[in-house]
Amino acid sequence: MFLKRFSLLLLLIIMLILFSSGIGATESGNLWSYIFGNLSRKDSEVLVTIRLPRIATAFLAGFLIGIAGACMQRAFVNPLAEPTLLGTTAAAALGSIIAILLGAASTNLFAVLAMAFLLAWLVSILTIRVSEKTNRLGSSLIIGGVALAALLNGLIAIIAAISGNQEIKAVGFWTSGTLSYARLDTVIVLSFVALVIFAAIPYLSRQLDLFVFNTVQLTLLGYSSNKLKLMALTITSLVVAATVVSIGAVAFLGLAAPFIARSLFGESMKQALLASGLIGALILLTADTVARSIAPPSELPISIVTSLIGAPFLFALVLGRQGRQNA
Numbered sequence: 001m002f003l004k005r006f007s008l009l010l011l012l013i014i015m016l017i018l019f020s021s022g023i024g025a026t027e028s029g030n031l032w033s034y035i036f037g038n039l040s041r042k043d044s045e046v047l048v049t050i051r052l053p054r055i056a057t058a059f060l061a062g063f064l065i066g067i068a069g070a071c072m073q074r075a076f077v078n079p080l081a082e083p084t085l086l087g088t089t090a091a092a093a094l095g096s097i098i099a100i101l102l103g104a105a106s107t108n109l110f111a112v113l114a115m116a117f118l119l120a121w122l123v124s125i126l127t128i129r130v131s132e133k134t135n136r137l138g139s140s141l142i143i144g145g146v147a148l149a150a151l152l153n154g155l156i157a158i159i160a161a162i163s164g165n166q167e168i169k170a171v172g173f174w175t176s177g178t179l180s181y182a183r184l185d186t187v188i189v190l191s192f193v194a195l196v197i198f199a200a201i202p203y204l205s206r207q208l209d210l211f212v213f214n215t216v217q218l219t220l221l222g223y224s225s226n227k228l229k230l231m232a233l234t235i236t237s238l239v240v241a242a243t244v245v246s247i248g249a250v251a252f253l254g255l256a257a258p259f260i261a262r263s264l265f266g267e268s269m270k271q272a273l274l275a276s277g278l279i280g281a282l283i284l285l286t287a288d289t290v291a292r293s294i295a296p297p298s299e300l301p302i303s304i305v306t307s308l309i310g311a312p313f314l315f316a317l318v319l320g321r322q323g324r325q326n327a
Contacts, residue, residue, distance in 0.1 A: 057182035058288045059281045060190035061243045062253065066280020067197055068239040069254025070261065070273050074208045075232040076131055076141060079262075080314070082255040083240045086127050086145035088120050089251075090152035092237070092244035093174040095119030097159055100168055109189045109245050116241035123148065124233035128226060176301030177248035179288050186246040193242040197235065205269035207231060251303040252310020253280055253287075259313045283309055 065083070072081040072088075083089045099115035130144045156174050173181070197204075207228055210218060215225045243250065257280035258272065265271040287305035294300055 053184055053187050054179050054182040054288070055285070056187045057190060057246060058179055058284045060187065060194050061247050061250070062257075062281035062284030063277040064190065064194055064197065064239045064243050064280070065250060065253045065284070066257035066261070066276040066278070067273055068236045068243075069256075069280070070258040070269070070276035071204070071208065071232045071236045071239075072254065073258050074211050074269060074272075075229045075236075077211055078141060079259065080142050080255070081145075082252070083236065084149065084249065084251045084254065085142055087123050087148035087152055088127070088233075088237060088240050089244060089249045090149045090156070090175075091123035092116040092120040092241045093249055094152050094156055094159075095241070096245050097156060097168050097174065101159075101163070109185050112245045113189060113241055116245050117238055120237035120241050120244075121234060123152075124237050125230070128229050128233065131229070132226070173248040174244075175249055176303040177250040177306075178299065178302055179247055179291075180299060182247065190242055190246055193238060197239060200235070201273050202270065204232075204235065205273055208269040208273075247302065249303060250284070251307050252314065253283055253306045256306075256310040256313045257283060259316075 068088075069082050072083060072086065073079050075081070093116070095116035095118055096112050098119070099112040102115075104111040104115070126148070127141070127145065131141050153175055160168050160174070210221075210223055210228060213221065218225050218228070258276045260279050261272050261275035265275040283306065284302070287302055287309065290305050291300040291302055
């Protein structure tokens with residue numbers, strides 16, 4: 001059953017990539033035409049330098065955000081935990097802006113990535129402290145995260161308003177996300193992080209599976225709950241930083257992808273991590289295609305589309321939790 005569903009998921013992604021390569025790429029053809037040499041030189045250049053990097057960026061960013069959401073939800077044992085809702089995404093965006101203000105060129109994505117990771121990681125430490133205080137009150141954790149995200153986004157808006165740097169003034173990129181700036185550099189950065197995360201999935205899944213035990217049980221087994229959370233959130237911070245410096249903030253994707261993955265593939269983290277990543281890639285590829293197709297040549301911010309997809313899952317999770325509490 002797992003292989004059938006997994007194969008179907010891969011097939012859907014491949015079909016969407018082939019379809020997406022023809023939306024807005026050329027007037028006369030798509031990836032198939034390029035492969036068989038039926039495109040003009042100009043159309044081939046557009047496809048290779050613009051469309052394919054954009055598709056690769058969407059796939060890799062969606063894959064990473066899906067995994068980040070799955071890590072957070074298991075680490076906090078809370079299906080509502082998600083990088084955007086807990087402030088990690090906003091922290092990475094603020095870190096990116098600070099790096100640019102300090103002189104790091106936006107084209108040097110690894111320099112910007114380092115600062116984005118640092119701030120995202122510091123916010124993750126704060127999140128762990130909040131989770132200690134709130135203990136089982138998952139709603140308090142989410143409310144605190146939303147408040148922190150609002151504060152950080154407010155700082156981003158203020159910096160963008162007073163800054164003379166045109167890249168920083170593009171506040172929509174940092175708060176709503178877009179794939180219009182995707183290029184080879186973003187593919188390289190995301191590929192590097194994706195390879196690291198993919199190689200770590202067997203180890204990471206074993207550690208995350210330990211969260212089926214409560215804090216006392218983990219202590220008796222010789223594990224520290226906070227150390228496990230720190231490990232998971234360090235990886236999440238790296239993932240979120242890489243996606244934010246590449247495409248900006250993307251809302252609700254880290255919530256929806258793990259929700260669907262658990263529904264289709266169960267709670268085992270080895271399956272759930274990979275499935276969350278692939279479903280995240282599928283959602284972001286779909287969202288990008290929709291964002292480019294509704295009102296061409298203009299594009300919708302990517303978070304508008306992912307919010308339309310992810311918000312219903314948030315409602316479903318909240319209503320499900322409320323129903324269990326009333327039962």
